[in-house]
Amino acid sequence: MTESVLTAPEFNLKLTLESGQVFHWVPDGNGFCGLIGTTPVRVEQQGESLLVRKGAEELVAHYFALDHPLDEIYETFPEDAAMQDALTFCRGIRIIRQPLWECLATFITSAMKQVKHIQQMSHALRERFGEPVELENGQTLFAYPTPERLAETSEKELRECGLGFRAKNLLGSAQMVAAGVIDLEAIRGMDDAEALAELCRLPGVGAKIANCALLFGYERVKAFPIDVWIERVLRQIYFQKKRNVTVKRLTEFSASYFGPYGGYAQQYLFHHARKQPRSHWAKPKTAKRKKP
DNA sequence: TTCCAGGCCCATG
DNA sequence: CATGGGCATGGA
Numbered sequence: 001m002t003e004s005v006l007t008a009p010e011f012n013l014k015l016t017l018e019s020g021q022v023f024h025w026v027p028d029g030n031g032f033c034g035l036i037g038t039t040p041v042r043v044e045q046q047g048e049s050l051l052v053r054k055g056a057e058e059l060v061a062h063y064f065a066l067d068h069p070l071d072e073i074y075e076t077f078p079e080d081a082a083m084q085d086a087l088t089f090c091r092g093i094r095i096i097r098q099p100l101w102e103c104l105a106t107f108i109t110s111a112m113k114q115v116k117h118i119q120q121m122s123h124a125l126r127e128r129f130g131e132p133v134e135l136e137n138g139q140t141l142f143a144y145p146t147p148e149r150l151a152e153t154s155e156k157e158l159r160e161c162g163l164g165f166r167a168k169n170l171l172g173s174a175q176m177v178a179a180g181v182i183d184l185e186a187i188r189g190m191d192d193a194e195a196l197a198e199l200c201r202l203p204g205v206g207a208k209i210a211n212c213a214l215l216f217g218y219e220r221v222k223a224f225p226i227d228v229w230i231e232r233v234l235r236q237i238y239f240q241k242k243r244n245v246t247v248k249r250l251t252e253f254s255a256s257y258f259g260p261y262g263g264y265a266q267q268y269l270f271h272h273a274r275k276q277p278r279s280h281w282a283k284p285k286t287a288k289r290k291k292p
Numbered sequence: 293t294t295c296c297a298g299g300c301c302c303a304t305g
Numbered sequence: 306c307a308t309g310g311g312c313a314t315g316g317a
Contacts, residue, residue, distance in 0.1 A: 020298060111299040117315065118298080164313030169300080206300050227298035246307075270298070278317095 004057050006050040010070040012092025013045040019093050019271040020115045021216050023106055023122045024144070033135060036063045037099045038143045040135040053136065065094045068221075076259040082237040083265060086272035093271065095221060095264055100184040101177065102144040103217035104199070107209045108173055109166045115274075117162070124161035129153060150174035169204025176202055192220060207251075215263040224254045224262045229273045232281060 017025045017032055025034035031044030031051070036059050043060060044051040052060045061067070070092075077083050109125075110118045122144070129145035150158075151174040158167035176182050182202060187195045195218065199210035211225035226234070226247065238253065239245045258265040 107298075110297095112297055112312085113299095113314080114297045114316070116297095120315085159313085162314065165300095165311090166313080204300065208299060212298070225298070228296090229298065248306090274298085 002054045003051050004054040006052060006057050006061060006066070007048060008045070008050045008061075008064070008066050009048045010092060011045070011048075011050075011064065011066060011094060013043060013050065013064070015090060015093045015271070016064065016096065019090070019267060020274065021267065022096060022098060023115070023119045024126065033139065033141065035133065035141050035143055036060065037102075038131065038133060040133045040141050042135060042137075062097060064096050065219075068094055070094070073221075073261045073264050076261050077265055077268075078257060078259070080237075082233070083269070086265075086268040089272045089275070090268040093267060095215060095219075095267060097219055098217050099144070100187075100213070100217045101147055104184065104202075104205070104209075104213040105144065105147075105150070105170060105173065107212040107216075108170050108202075108204045109163055110212075111166055111169075111204065111209070113166075121162050125150075125158075128157075128161060147174040147177040151178035166204060169202075172203035173205065188218060192223070195220070215266075221261050221263045222255075222259075224251070224258065224266045226250060226254065227270070229270050230266060233269050233273050236281075 013032065017034075022034075025032045028042060029044070031042055033040070033042045035041070039056070039059060041052060041056050041060060050060065050064075074087060074091075077087060106118065106122055109121045113121070123142075126142035126144055129149050130142035132140050132142055134140055150170065153171065155167045155171050158170055161167075163170060173182075177184060182198065187198050190198060192214065195214060196207070196210050199205050199213055200207070205213075208225050208227055211223045214220040214223035215225060224230075231247070231250065234250050234254065235245065238257070239250075254262060254266070
């Protein structure tokens with residue numbers, strides 16, 4: 001029950017946990033409760049200190065990537081106004097080191113879902129198929145279900161967790177990983193392009209989700225996922241109204257413009273954009289009209 | 293009620 | 306190679 005204090009300069013726990021990179025931590029008083037893999041942890045930030053259970057210091061420090069040199073990282077950011085605004089807004093967000101399957105699987109369920117819904121699906125899957133683990137205070141948390149466990153569920157059961165059309169993708173991916181068709185650990189040894197291609201063999205995994213896995217699971221801090229928010233930012237800020245800008249072009253631009261820590265830049269732009277009032281964004285020029 | 297969300301995949305030009 | 310439509314669910 002004794003607590004330990006970790007020094008965590010240049011860190012904002014709340015922003016980090018609420019920036020849309022991880023989806024299962026729950027507020028608990030002035031701190032948060034969650035699982036690092038299968039280990040339950042309560043973390044509370046006080047100034048530049050992190051309060052954690054004695055014995056969990058190393059695990060927590062590694063998970064939250066307290067060793068990432070944020071000052072150096074910020075110096076590599078482009079100096080344009082949009083990037084600097086995002087930095088001011090997001091300072092202290094760290095790209096954390098998530099368990100591979102949990103990270104990948106959660107992003108497979110994220111397609112066309114709001115952050116809040118991704119959280120709901122994560123908790124539903126955990127409570128239904130995950131192993132219960134007790135926190136010190138008696139509270140029960142649930143580990144993310146293993147690929148083996150999910151592989152033996154059914155699409156119907158997964159749909160009951162609110163997954164919709166993503167159910168088939170999660171099930172298929174779980175089966176491939178459980179069967180060893182895809183070796184998530186082995187991907188650690190691949191270069192970026194190779195790793196991206198390998199991840200994209202999984203059903204429901206394309207460039208965006210693969211890059212999320214690379215960034216948030218594999219610590220590829222240059223990986224630059226392009227979702228609807230980032231695409232909006234890139235088009236509006238860096239390609240002012242130019243037409244005929246393909247996603248391929250946006251990808252190439254991002255890879256060179258944002259530097260060796262492009263993934264950090266991306267996360268800051270993403271979170272900043274997402275927290276802007278909706279009125280900030282111009283109306284979609286091509287109004288997607290629906291069916292007859 | 294309508295719109296949109298940390299997309300992917302497949303069918304067409 | 307680029308583009309369009311379909312796919313489920315739930316909150317704003």
